[in-house]
Amino acid sequence: MMRIKADTGVCVGSGQYVLTEPAVFDQDDDGIVALLTDHPDDQSAAQARHAVTLCPSRALSILQKMNLRPCP
Amino acid sequence: MTKSIAGELADLELPVERGCPFAPPAEYERLREQAPISRIRLTSGGKAWWVSGHEEGRAILADPRFSSDKRKDGFPLFTLDAATLQQLRSQPPLMLGMDGAEHSAARRPVIGEFTVKRLAALRPRIQDIVDHFIDDMLAADQRPVDLVQALSLPVPSLVICELLGVPYPAHDFFQSRTTMLVRRTSLEDRRRAFAELRAYIDDLVTRKESEPGDDLFGRQIARQRQEGALDRAGLVSLAFLLLTAGHETTANMISLGVVGLLSHPEQLALVKADSGRTPMAVEELLRFFSIADGVTARVATEDVEIGGVIIKAGEGVIVSGLSANWDPAVFKDPAELDVERGARHHLAFGFGPHQCLGQNLARMELQIVFDTLFRRIPTLRLAAPVEDLPFKTDAVIYGVHELPVTW
Numbered sequence: 183m184m185r186i187k188a189d190t191g192v193c194v195g196s197g198q199y200v201l202t203e204p205a206v207f208d209q210d211d212d213g214i215v216a217l218l219t220d221h222p223d224d225q226s227a228a229q230a231r232h233a234v235t236l237c238p239s240r241a242l243s244i245l246q247k248m249n250l251r252p253c254p
Numbered sequence: 255m256t257k258s259i260a261g262e263l264a265d266l267e268l269p270v271e272r273g274c275p276f277a278p279p280a281e282y283e284r285l286r287e288q289a290p291i292s293r294i295r296l297t298s299g300g301k302a303w304w305v306s307g308h309e310e311g312r313a314i315l316a317d318p319r320f321s322s323d324k325r326k327d328g329f330p331l332f333t334l335d336a337a338t339l340q341q342l343r344s345q346p347p348l349m350l351g352m353d354g355a356e357h358s359a360a361r362r363p364v365i366g367e368f369t370v371k372r373l374a375a376l377r378p379r380i381q382d383i384v385d386h387f388i389d390d391m392l393a394a395d396q397r398p399v400d401l402v403q404a405l406s407l408p409v410p411s412l413v414i415c416e417l418l419g420v421p422y423p424a425h426d427f428f429q430s431r432t433t434m435l436v437r438r439t440s441l442e443d444r445r446r447a448f449a450e451l452r453a454y455i456d457d458l459v460t461r462k463e464s465e466p467g468d469d470l471f472g473r474q475i476a477r478q479r480q481e482g483a484l485d486r487a488g489l490v491s492l493a494f495l496l497l498t499a500g501h502e503t504t505a506n507m508i509s510l511g512v513v514g515l516l517s518h519p520e521q522l523a524l525v526k527a528d529s530g531r532t533p534m535a536v537e538e539l540l541r542f543f544s545i546a547d548g549v550t551a552r553v554a555t556e557d558v559e560i561g562g563v564i565i566k567a568g569e570g571v572i573v574s575g576l577s578a579n580w581d582p583a584v585f586k587d588p589a590e591l592d593v594e595r596g597a598r599h600h601l602a603f604g605f606g607p608h609q610c611l612g613q614n615l616a617r618m619e620l621q622i623v624f625d626t627l628f629r630r631i632p633t634l635r636l637a638a639p640v641e642d643l644p645f646k647t648d649a650v651i652y653g654v655h656e657l658p659v660t661w
Contacts, residue, residue, distance in 0.1 A: 239606065
């Protein structure tokens with residue numbers, strides 16, 4: 183499952199993420215990005231990914247899942 | 255590896271006139287074929303990097319190593335005479351000309367005014383405004399009607415005036431002065447328009463200080479008082495930016511959008527058949543016309559390698575939104591107006607921390623106007639051939655001076 187990270191410190195409030203995938207992204211009253219979930223389900227994943235590419239300030243990113251292996 | 259740059263410098267007088275009203279200037283194509291980042295000489299003096307590529311443009315606009323401060327040496331300016339430079343350096347910068355923390359501090363308090371939720375609450379009022387002007391159009395005895403005067407100009411004017419708490423009777427004044435600012439009028443005319451606007455806004459801020467009201471400025475003033483002291487210069491700069499940006503751009507996109515749709519009847523039919531397509535159609539029209547081309551200029555503050563090119567500290571860069579939005583590597587068959595394209599990654603609103611603050615207000619106004627206009631006047635058509643329309647070939651912001659329509 184993908185994981186989304188939002189850096190509220192650099193967000194410029196473009197709001198494109200809300201228009202793209204309102205099930206994952208919201209804006210607080212000050213217009214800054216707020217995540218409704220940081221693990222979008224399969225239904226939202228593609229649109230969430232698109233929202234990340236649209237973010238003008240690079241405030242949104244997708245965290246790659248670490249390939250943890252069981253200790254020997 | 256650094257790609258070699260063609261030795262010859264292209265001379266470019268900005269803004270470049272568009273030949274075909276529905277396509278970028280021919281020089282743009284030539285420069286893009288040469289390289290996504292090429293070297294140009296501005297006829298106003300100085301050299302700059304010209305960015306045609308979509309990917310390269312986005313990378314530069316999002317990179318904090320490029321400054322928006324027009325006062326810095328090397329910033330590519332359209333005019334480079336000493337008086338303009340001096341004027342530029344003597345005035346407090348608009349948000350557009352700030353970088354980093356200073357820019358954040360100016361922009362953050364205003365972002366909340368333009369949230370998707372807050373704008374959605376404005377929708378019914380904007381719908382009323384659009385309906386009102388279309389009522390007037392339908393009631394007019396004479397045809398053709400000039401859509402620019404009847405709809406394109408008054409709708410965004412009234413919306414921005416209401417949002418900001420500016421008395422609407424002032425809109426004529428604003429309209430004429432902003433138009434003067436973005437046209438290639440004489441430097442003297444532009445300076446006068448600028449000074450008159452500044453004086454009006456100064457007065458407005460003074461009045462708002464004693465009677466704030468429940469509008470954008472009222473709330474900014476209340477917020478600043480709560481935090482301590484009023485930043486008067488900051489308020490004047492903000493008012494100047496929002497009023498000028500809100501007047502000219504959306505108006506031109508309304509007119510051009512109507513021209514674009516009426517000239518591509520099969521695309522218009524798609525929009526008329528399902529208003530669910532309108533938001534995507536708006537994105538495609540924004541991409542297709544890219545009316546604010548060339549306003550996204552920067553100067554490098556350190557050496558940066560982008561797209562295999564090294565841009566040195568102090569060198570100017572102009573990211574052409576129009577060129578980027580017609581980059582065939584990203585938008586297949588860019589000359590095709592395709593309302594179903596899904597063009598949301600266009601650079602018509604810029605990119606990076608300076609991306610247009612009012613973009614979602616503009617989107618909403620355009621959606622409401624196109625939906626309402628073609629629903630209420632389904633037989634709307636141009637009353638003159640497209641090639642006879644007076645396109646704004648002489649303006650920084652592209653558009654059309656008059657748009658005769660009939661039905």
